[in-house]
Amino acid sequence: MTTLTRPPAILFDLDGTLADSAPDLAGAMNRLQLQRGLPQTDYALLRPHASAGARGLIGAAFGLTPHDDEYEALRVAFLDNYTAEIAVRSTLFEGIGGLLAALHEHDIAWGIVTNKAARFTEALVPQIGLSMAGCVISGDTTPHAKPHPAPLIEAARRLGVVADQCWYVGDDLRDIEAGRAAGMVTVSVGWGYGDPSHPTPWNADLHVASPTDLTRLIATLSR
Template identity: 65%
Template sequence: MSLPTTPPRAILFDLDGTLADTAPDLAAAVNLLRTARGLAPTDYALLRPTASAGARGMIGAAFGLKPQDEGFVALRDGFFDNYQAAIAVHSSLFDGVPELLAGIEQAGLAWGIVTNKPARFTDPLLPQIGLQHAGCVVSGDTTAHAKPHPAPLLEAASRLGLAPEQCWYVGDDLRDIQAGSAAGMRTVACGWGYCGPHEPLAWNADHLLASPLNLLELLRQSLAGDAELAA
């Protein structure tokens, strides 16, 4: 993990597995597809690590199908309907996230959300889990490209009126770190998230942290160091 350099003016976050633990409701949506077909529910322990990959991850784990496989589209559409109908039954912010966001705001920094989740889910979910005050929200269908393409992150920086290098991006998936790096942002891999099939140590993030409060401490160190240089 490298030491902090220039402090940011904004922190951008992935949503699922980074700010919010949405896996319980995502898992329930895909298991409803299975039970409707007379199949036993898939073990939650198998579904949880795939939550950051959305429908692709959940259907892959529950049915063994890929997006190009026959039957995937019908399952995806059913999954979307199930999820939209019960989007925030068990979803909640990770421990430490409210304190992290409060600390960011107290430091005079902006924060925003950049997710691959389609806006039809992002928009109703955020106010139900206490994230309605984000400075910007870029969903998976806001721009022409989704992560790992940098376009969504560049859009978020633009909406905040900042240059990309003035932002840090925090995520729990390899695609998050790839997108942040491609956008010219400092990247933070959150070890508290779902993390998927790839070991976070191999993502080449600028920082790998174990908890949201670790990120708050890193920000405070960066801001304090900047204040010392300016003194």
């Protein structure tokens, strides 16, 4: 990778990167289990699957995949539960507020690119303090979701920045795959729901252990 310079724009995944939404996602799943007279799955078992949404959580709680007959009814019921209580315990990860303030100070545009459907993104984002995002690209904004690069390229277009001048920050393999496919500098994070055990998970260009570390890195770079 060429020498890093301060980017004109940074794009972020939402769940597991900016927002710790696992408590509300797991809560929706636990309510679904209660509604069906089943024991609740321990939060520690559900949390690692939060980035994968309904598919990951239903797999963890029920052992089912989208190919199973029972899956679709569970998915609809789970999403109904989630819609009803989408921002009860969801918060920004520690240090995200300071990071976003630093981006503003350094005149770096930022936006959100998530696979979360717009009906959920539009409900969650303003309730957890992310309304100042320069753009929000949801999983159904473009014809393709991550790991396809289309959502990231659309986000760059909306910010008025060439895609290969952006960074993309995420906690999941598909984030890094999408960022790489879009020609962006990819940044994996050591918080969230992904596996941070490898020094550079998924061969990302950069790995940061905390939002504060990313804030510090950006401050050291010149345009």
